[in-house]
Amino acid sequence: MSDLQGNLKKAEAYLARFKRDGVLNQIGGEAVPALDGATFETLSPVDLKPLASVARGGAADIDRAAKAAKAAFPAWAAMPGEARKKLLHKIADAIEARAEEIAFVECMDTGQALKFMAKAALRGAENFRFFADRAPEARDGETLRTTGQVNMTTRVPIGPVGIITPWNTPFMLSTWKIAPALAAGCTVVHKPAEFSPLTARLLVEIAEEAGLPKGVWNLVNGLGEDAGKALTEHPDIRAIGFVGENRTGSMIMKQGAGTLKRVHFELGGKNPVIVFADADLDSAANAVVAGIFAATGQSCVAGSRLLVERSVKDEFLARLKRKAEAIRIGDPQDPATEMGPLATLRQRDWIEKVVAESVAGGGTLVTGGTRPAGSGFYYAPTIIDAGASDLPCVREELFGPVLSVLAFDTEAQALALANDTPFGLASGVFTSNLARAHRMARDIRAGVVWVNTYRVVSPLVPFGGYGLS
Structure with a gap:
């Protein structure tokens, strides 16, 4: 059996697991359904057949995930940058080893071609490596001298952050936002797009299998109007990273204003x-x-x-x-x-x-x-x-x-x-x-x-x- 066929078989087994068990949230290191038991169905754009039942998280699930991220934050932020670097490289290694399998799953989830998705999965590993190498200097500041004074600045991780990612190329774009947050010493609550939730689940599993501590990275599936809104308004979430359309970005900015959240937007284009x-x-x-x-x-x-x-x-x-x-x-x-x-x-x-x-x-x-x-x-x-x-x-x-x-x-x-x-x-x-x-x-x-x-x-x-x- 060729590597291509073998990875296709792994992807098919993974998709079969999703179809059998559903796609669960990941909170505090545990795979859990939505607290109220709600789910939604995701279809493949390839053949319009159901792929899986997905946990439909809401405000209570976001609250639980935010609390888990907050509890995990002190230890993760205190971890030496070199240790975070080593761990993020392990995640990158695991992504690289499973890139073709990831690509096959993403094909069925998004409809995008394998030749494009395989490159995107490898770019996800590259993102983790790039930011991993910057973890040791993430808290570096400056020495600023003035007359009679030596002033020192430093940088510190802001705290738990919310990451909201879109349905196009979701795996790669998730790594692009989550890897720098982890490298800086922040913990994460990730809400992927409801139209393409499968590889987000695969990604957090890869990270925890590589040794990421429980609660550092939490995943809550759901819709923008409930889970997304709860995430952007939650007082324990100190910043939001969002990739998507400008109208949603505008809503997120409004929703985060009450808690004075920082926002990092990558929105649309007519290029x-x-x-x-x-x-x-x-x-x-x-x-x-x-x-x-x-x-x-x-x-x-x-x-x-x-x-x-x-x-x-x-x-x-x-x-x-x-x-x-x-x-x-x-x-x-x-x-x-x-x-x-x-x-x-x-x-x-x-x-x-x-x-x-x-x-x-x-x-x-x-x-x-x-x-x-x-x-x-x-x-x-x-x-x-x-x-x-x-x-x-x-x-x-x-x-x-x-x-x-x-x-x-x-x-x-x-x-x-x-x-x-x-x-x-x-x-x-x-x-x-x-x-x-x-x-x-x-x-x-x-x-x-x-x-x-x-x-x-x-x-x-x-x-x-x-x-x-």
Whole structure:
């Protein structure tokens, strides 16, 4: 049996366990149901079949988890940084050893392709290693000298923190928020998205099997309006890390205001990718296609707005059309699949509505706009020649495989179109003109500006944005 087949078998056994026993919360090191016994069912977007019954935590479960995190905090915060580093590296080792198994589970939970999920699982291990190496210096401060004085500063872990993660790439994004919290000496209460709860359960089990003390990391499943709200309002939770849409971020900020919580948000984007006529068009086309259609477009940094210089627009669109129509859509667990289904029916319905409105409003459908045959929340790679920047496909964050296209004639016009959005998360610039690349990188209002590449994220680099991002 190959390693691939063996890991598939492990994943199938794990999914069978979930189907048999349900997905429980993890509080104080113990797997527990919701205190009131409530559950909800999670479906696979691949075949629409039930995956598991999931504990539906509420305010009482959040309170129990917050108290467990608070009780575990003093010992965890006092642990030497070198010891935390060693333990977090053990967690990273375990993630790496089970990356393919994790990827298979995430395929069924989210619908995203194995080739993408396998890389995301390995990135999860990389996140733990990166932050583990910073644990020994997490409390370092500074010595500040003034006349007749020596002033010393130090840093201390803030306390228990709440982590709320989304349904797209949930495993990797969970590690991105939880690993730095643990490295700093904070304890955690994690509420994953209700649409993709399986790998969050797998991740906390991996951590505790690696030796993480009980109560340092607690998991409560549930819905945003009850478990999420209770977490953001709980007085023992000192900060919230959230990845998701801007409207939810706004609600979390309001809910946390009563206890003056710190917040760390990574929200949405309507990210422009600008292609000038002097760019390497083959390389740019590959990057544009990967930037919007990888992960079925369900990524905050998806390059969903293409701005292309008018003189090469027709040629460039022809390249994109060929590449989009060649994407292999199918079972995400098949290693040959390049694009799986969307994660939810609600998401597909929303995308279909916006595409229809955009075409009715004057946009031209270059390719896609259809559902492939068969069950599952599948939607074809779609390109719309928008023509006007006020169409909904240009304005709205669709979070799906839809690329809107606008033409420009001058650098100034390209910049104006790029910044014509309330978002400001990521962007890309393709040009052979180095001076122009620097000008655009300086003036585009986005937290990340990639030049002649797209969607390459290093843990060394800050990741933030402007406006609603």
